[in-house]
Amino acid sequence: MQSPTDTFKNKECIFCKVIAGTLPSEKVYENEDVFAFRDISPQAPVHVLIVPKKHMVDVLDVSGDDGVVFQNLFRAAQQIAAKLGIAGSGFRTVFNSGDHACQTMYHLHLHLLGGTQMGGSLVG
Numbered sequence: 001m002q003s004p005t006d007t008f009k010n011k012e013c014i015f016c017k018v019i020a021g022t023l024p025s026e027k028v029y030e031n032e033d034v035f036a037f038r039d040i041s042p043q044a045p046v047h048v049l050i051v052p053k054k055h056m057v058d059v060l061d062v063s064g065d066d067g068v069v070f071q072n073l074f075r076a077a078q079q080i081a082a083k084l085g086i087a088g089s090g091f092r093t094v095f096n097s098g099d100h101a102c103q104t105m106y107h108l109h110l111h112l113l114g115g116t117q118m119g120g121s122l123v124g
Contacts, residue, residue, distance in 0.1 A: 013055060013106070013107050014105060014107075015049075015051050015055075015105055015107035015109065016055055016107060018035070018037060018051075019035045019051065019053050025037035025038070026038040028048050028080055028083070028084070029048075029050070029076055029079065029080050029083070031072075031076070032053075033052060033053055033054075033068075033069075033072045034050060034051065034052060034053065034072050034073060034076045035050075035051055035053055036048050036049065036050040036051070036076055036080055036112075037049055039111070043111075043113060044092075044113040044114060044115055044116055044118070045114070045115030045116050046084050046086050046091070046112070046113065046114045046115035047111065047112070047113050048080055048084070048111075048112040049109045049110070049111060049112075050073050050076050050077055050080070050109060050110040050111075050112060051107055051108065051109045051110075052069050052072065052073065052108055054066070054069070055107055056069070056107070056108040057106050057107070057108065058095070058096075058097040058098060058103060058106065058108055059095050059097045059108065060097060060098075061108065062108065069108070073110045074093070074110075077091075077093055077110060077112050080112055081112065081114065084114070084115075086114035086115055089114065089115075090114065090118075091112060091113060091114030092111075092112075092113045092114065092118050093110055093111065093112055093113075094110070094111040094113070095108075095109075095110055095111075096111075
């Protein structure tokens with residue numbers, strides 16, 4: 001089995017392909033640092049994946065020099081929530097890091113979920 005880093009070195013990262021435009025997506029937002037698109041398997045009426053254009057595996061792959069990445073992702077989340085009409089009612093943001101968190105795409109991404117009343121538990 002390939003490691004997430006090996007996968008990227010082999011240019012097989014699906015999110016990198018989405019950002020490059022070689023795989024289709026329903027783009028919601030883009031600037032020079034961030035690309036956001038609708039999740040193909042949504043867990044809420046609004047489920048957007050917000051990804052840095054620079055490939056990073058997960059939150060543990062963000063170094064001190066990359067600290068602005070989180071700022072860019074959350075600024076995008078604010079703008080997208082307003083654009084999609086969920087800023088007033090509320091929304092959830094989630095990072096999954098590693099197998100125990102059920103991370104399946106090994107490119108750092110922030111889930112933005114909303115459009116419905118969320119359950120009270122983040123576990124299970």
